[in-house]
Amino acid sequence: MCGIVGYVGAKNAAPVLIKGLKKLEYRGYDSAGIAVLSDSADDILVKKSKGALKFLVEKITGEVVKKSSKSDPAEAEKENDENLNALIEKTPDFVKGTVGIGHTRWATHGEPSDTNSHPQTNVSGSIAVVHNGIIENYAKLKATLQSEGIVFRSQTDTEVIAHLINYFYEKCGDLFKAVLETLHRLEGSYALGVVCKNYPDRIIAARKESPLIVGLGKNENFIASDVPPVLEYTRDVYYLEQNELAVLYSDHVDLFNEMGEKIHREPSHVEWNLESAEKGGYAHFMLKEIHEQPKALTDTLRPRLVYDGEKPVDINFEEIDFGKSWNEANRIVITACGTAYHAGVVAKYAFEKFARIPVSVDVASEFRYRNPILTDKDIFIVISQSGETADTLAALRLAKKAGAKVIAVTNCVGSTVSREADEVIYTWAGPEIAVASTKAYTTQLMCLYLLALKMAKVRGQISDAEYIRVIGELEQIPEKTQTIVDNQTEIQKFASRQFNKEKIFYIGRLFDSASSLEAALKLKEVSYMHCEAFSAGELKHGPIALVDKNTLVVAIATDAELYEKIASNIVEVKSRGCSTMVITDDTKGAFKECADTVITIPPVESALSPMLAIIPAQLFAYYCAVQKGNDPDKPRNLAKSVTVE
DSSP states (O other): OOEEEEEESSSOHHHHHHHHHHTTGGGOOSEEEEEEEOSSSSSEEEEEEESSHHHHHHHHHSOOOOOOOOSSHHHHHHHHHHHHHHHHTTGGGTSOOSEEEEEEEOOSSSOSOTTTSSOEEOTTSSEEEEEESOBTTHHHHHHHHHHTTOOOOSSOSHHHHHHHHHHHHHHHSOHHHHHHHHHTTOOBOEEEEEEETTEEEEEEEEEESSOOEEEEOSSOEEEESSSGGGTTTOSEEEEOOTTEEEEEOSSOEEEEOTTSOEEOOOOEEOOSOGGGGSOTTOSSHHHHHHHTHHHHHHHHHGGGEEEETTEEEEEOOTTOOOSHHHHSOOEEEEEEOHHHHHHHHHHHHHIIIIIOOOEEEEEHHHHTTSOOOOOTTEEEEEEESSSOOHHHHHHHHHHHHTTOEEEEEESOTTOHHHHHSSEEEEOOOOOOOSSSOSHHHHHHHHHHHHHHHHHHHHTTOSOHHHHHHHHHHHHTHHHHHHHHHHOOHHHHHHHHHHTTOSEEEEEESTHHHHHHHHHHHHHHHHHOOOEEEEEGGGGGGTGGGGOSTTEEEEEEEOOGGGHHHHHHHHHHHHTTTOEEEEEEOOOSOTTTTTOSEEEEOOOOOGGGTHHHHHHHHHHHHHHHHHHTTOOTTSOTTOOSSOOOO
16 A cells, blocks of 8 residues: 655656656555655755645646547547656756655545645654554554644654654754664554655665565665666665665665664565556556466466476476475465455365365455464465565464464565565566456466465375376466457447446356456456355345346356356346346357356366456456446555555
C-alpha cells in the first residue's frame, strides 16, 4: 500500500519524484505529495493534493492537464499520458531543488485530504517525512507530544514521526541520532524517507515490515517502495532489510543496523528492464499481463524441467532440498491472502491428488490468530506475489517458531518473505503492475503443481509413467494459454452484453470450484459487480434463492466425469430466468443445449485445468471493467501490496 520515492543528485528533483510516483500508482492511493529542499531558499517546499497524481501536478504548475478527444481508449489514454508527462516536465519552474521525497497515500488515519496527504512536517517545516505502514502506538506518542505544547495539523499517524524526530533533534543536534531515537519508540510497521533543511545533501531512509529499496545511480541515488521508479536510472539496488537504515548522498549510500552501526552489503542487480514495466501498446497493464501469461508460464516452467532429448522426464528444483523433511512430512500447511490464497486452494487439490498427503489451507489473517497446531513434521508453504504481505509474513514467522519447514512462493527477489523462508521458489513472472493479479497467479499455480508432482515422486506416490505423462501435460500449458488469449473475441462480446447484471455467481466442482473463487475475485476487484463463488453442489443449499433474470451464472467445467452434473446445475438456474456461460474443455457439445454461451478452452488434464480456465474469467473481468468505465489497473480501495493488517 502507498508509495514512496526519494532522490538526491544533480537533477531537478520534482519531475524525478513525480515520474517515480506515477510508476507506483498501481499500488493504490488517494492523494499525493512531494517535499523538495529548495535551491533558492533555505527551506523545504511541500506540495500535496488529494486525488490523482495529475491534481498534484496541476496544483504545482497552475495548469490543467489537457484531455484527449480521441475515441479509441488506448489512443486516448496514451495521449492523456503524454499530456501529463509534458506538464510534469514543467514542475522545476515552480519547485526547484535537487533533493526531495515523494509519496502516494492510501488513507489509514484520517480521510483523504490535502492536509492528511504526505509529506508531513514538524511545526516549523524544517523536517519532512513520508511514511508507509501504520504506527500502532501513535495515539500515546501524540498525547505525549501534545503535552509538550506541540500542535498537530493532520489526523495522520505519520505527523507523529515528524514531530518526534524534531523533538530528539532539538535535544541532540544530530539528525541521524534523532531518527534512530524515534525508530526505537515506534511500534508497528514503517518505511520512511526523511529530509531536513539543515542537512540539504542527504535523505535518511528506514524500514520495518513495509518494503523499501535504495537505487544506486551515477552521482545520484534513490529510494522507492518498489523497483519500477528507479529502472530508468539504474538496475543496482539495495533491498533494505528489517530494521535497517540508509543515508543517501549524491555520491554514496551508507547502510546501518537498528543500533546505528554501519553495515556492508553488495547490491543486487535487477534483471528485468524498463520496457517490461511499461504498457507496450496495450490499453491497460491488466490486459498486457493477461497476454504475457504464455511467456511467464514458460519462463517459470522450462528451467525446472529435465529433458531426455525433446521429452521432459523429470522436475528439478535446485532451490529445494527434497530430503528428510519432505519424506517424513505428516502434512502440508498452506497460508496466503487473496489471489495467492486461491492458488493455495488449488494446490491443496494437487498435493492430495498427486502426493497423497493431507493439506490444510488457511487465510493468513485468520491463521495467525487461531493458535494453530504446528509441528516440525509440517511443510509450511506461504504464497505472496509481493513477498511483503503483512499477514502472510506473520504466519511465516509463527511457523518458523514452531519448527516447521517453511517454503515461500513469490515473484519478488529480495522480498522479506524470500529472505525469511527456509527455501524460496520464484515464479519468474516478471513485473506485475496491475493491482488485480493475473500472471502472478498462474505462475504460482505452475510452481505449486511442479512442487506437488516432485513431492509425489520423492515419496513414491506416483508411477514413473504417470509422472512423465503429467509433466508432458504441464509442458503444453503455455501453448494452450496462448490459444486462449489469441481467441478472446467471444469473451469480449459476452462482456458487452452482461456487464450490467446485478448478480454474478461462479460455480464448479473440485478443481473447478477452486478456480471459481479466483474468477469471482477478479470480477469484484475491477468491475465492482457483486459476485460470489461456491461449489456447484451447494446451489440448492441456499444460493439458488437469489437467482433471477438479473443474474448471470458462470460454470467452470473441465472434468468430463462431472459434465452431466454441471449441466443439471445450469438447467436449474436457467429455468429461473438467469443468463448462463460455461467455461469448458468439452468439444462434444455437452453444454450446447443448456448454456447461453460456451467458451471452449483447449483440452487439458482436469487436475491442471485451473491454469487455463482462469484466463477467460480474467478477460471477462477486464472487459466488464472497461465497459463500465473503470480503470482495471487501479481499482478503488485496493492496493497491490498489503503491508498492513
